[in-house]
Amino acid sequence: MAEVVLENICKTYGNNFHAIDQLNLSVKDGEFLILVGPSGCGKSTALRMIAGLEDVTSGSLRIGGIDVVDMPPKDRDIAMVFQSYALYPHMTVFENIGFSMRLAGKPKAERKKRVDEIAKTLQLTSLLDSKPANLSGGQRQRVAMGRAMVREPAAFLMDEPLSNLDAKLRVQMRAEITSLQKQLGVTTIYVTHDQTEAMTMGDRVAVLKGGVLQQVDTPKRLYESPVNAFVAGFIGSPSMNLFEATLTGDELMSGALAIRLQDAAFVRRPGLSSYAGRKVVFGIRPEDLYDSSLESGRKYQTIPAKVTSIEELGSEQIVHLDIDAVRVDSGDPDAVQDFGLASNAVAKFEPTSTVRSGSEISLALDDTKLHFFDPETHLAI
């Protein structure tokens, strides 16, 4: 077990493309760290560099205090779970799990003992003689985990290990991996683009964008205090609504829209008053917007909105709205999907809401939950 430390790690490809730029990250012994970001953000590259499958252009990388930059993968004392699982189709489950021991020339009896132990932990004992082709997705996933566990590595590296599973199984495996990690206490770095996995599994989450680390923090703090508009938009589903407005006195003004801010908003953010008379980006999460005709929305101030469409999810309703404000793009390429052509805001309403598509409603918002960002730098205020 070991600490994994990345210092000023850079990765540049031949065509001068900076896949990773000055990445600093320290993963504590036994910690479960999630690397998350939209596709192409460099998260897999970062993981592959830690594994040694990708060269580091510059910077230092230490696993358990040892600089591993120039070490081949096998000497780094890590184990990796691949997105495709990379199980050898011509080998049985037993042979797959015991492969690294076989390479190391361990005697068969020792191999059998260790593989049996792991198979028991992962409930694979009855499948040891099967070939991967005869296993279900979840079983293959467990074999891949077993292959990583067999070596008792200093760190586990997992590259989107659940993305090939169907939604239900993913939820189950999410819990299994988390509890297994807690049980083994092995430092784990886990790459995903799924922010539900990021929020539910990790001790801490590192958000990457364009090869640059945006924020590393606990899931709760990422959600509550994102450092910039990108993190704000990326964490949370549906994405946070971001709009541009002018701060006039204690009011946010945009078109026919006016949101009065309480003194507390300025007290909490001393920088905010300096934006007086200027443009500012404000954000509000879909879950902090309410149907004002319901009990829960009564005490909040309201703004006019037009309902463009509704997605009924049973436990809640995702309501797409058009409000009189200019939407700001957080820079998350996936966020665009949350918005239709005619809508510029999304709200999560309770299932009891009776709003109809096409109707004009008054939208209640919890102004204590507003986030503010600089319109130029998109940094949190």
Added chain:
Amino acid sequence: MTRQKRSHHKLKRAVAPYLYLSPSLLIIGLLMLLPMVTVIGYSFQNSAVLRRDPSFAGLKHYQAIFDDPVFWASLWHTLYFTCMSVIFHMTIGMAFALMLNSDRINPTLRNILRVLYILPWLFTAVIIAVIWRLLLEPNGVVNSILMQIGIIGSKVEWFSSPETALHAVTFANIWAGYPLFMVSLLAGLQGIPKDFYEAADIDGAKAYQKLIFITIPQLMPIIISISLLDFIWTMQVFPLIWITTGGGPIYSTEVLSTYTYKLAFSSYNLSQASASAVVILLISLGLTLFYIRYQKAR
């Protein structure tokens, strides 16, 4: 739908596949089955083709070829020629495929090599035979190079000496045939997921372990099917041997195909030639059945 209509529909559905197959069945029947059956018939006749009313000969012609030492020599040469060809086609094809698939070689060089390595495939058997006859002439390039670097002391008559002729034609056939293996194995190699090798890297596999534990098992289906096909094809090679050595000197490169050809068109003993052809057919048939069974088992 009435019952009559329904049964009519059923009949149509049952007959349709055979209607679609009929053109190809007809062609195969006329061009393959008919000659085959005819040759089998000839092998049991006296003076087949040559006489209008040939008499039944029983197994006489089979007896004759089995008593002929040249037949057994041909059979042995065929086996040697075929086994060596298949083994070397496979190993050379595999070595070149691994080389062309390696990312350690510069891509431009790789493309040039790819074209170079595939060249033997572009030539017909006749041209290959002529090329190697010229190269292996007593005063040819090969002898002069081998003498200069001191491997041989005097000029070797590769195709005309009974000691070297069979090796020389086998060599020419190996040169001509490895590209099929190379191309097939290269396609196979490119289909092996990169993850397999990366996972093995992390598990600490050395290059030869990756070859043994991942590459070869992954390529096994290709290796087996192409080897079987190559075996079947190489057993029947005729033009290369006919043009380089004609089966000589002193039967030293006589294979079943040249043996049969000579019986038919030099001795005009078409009945015995047919019997010999039937023997080749039976060996090929055995191998083909083996191949089909292997394909089914997959």
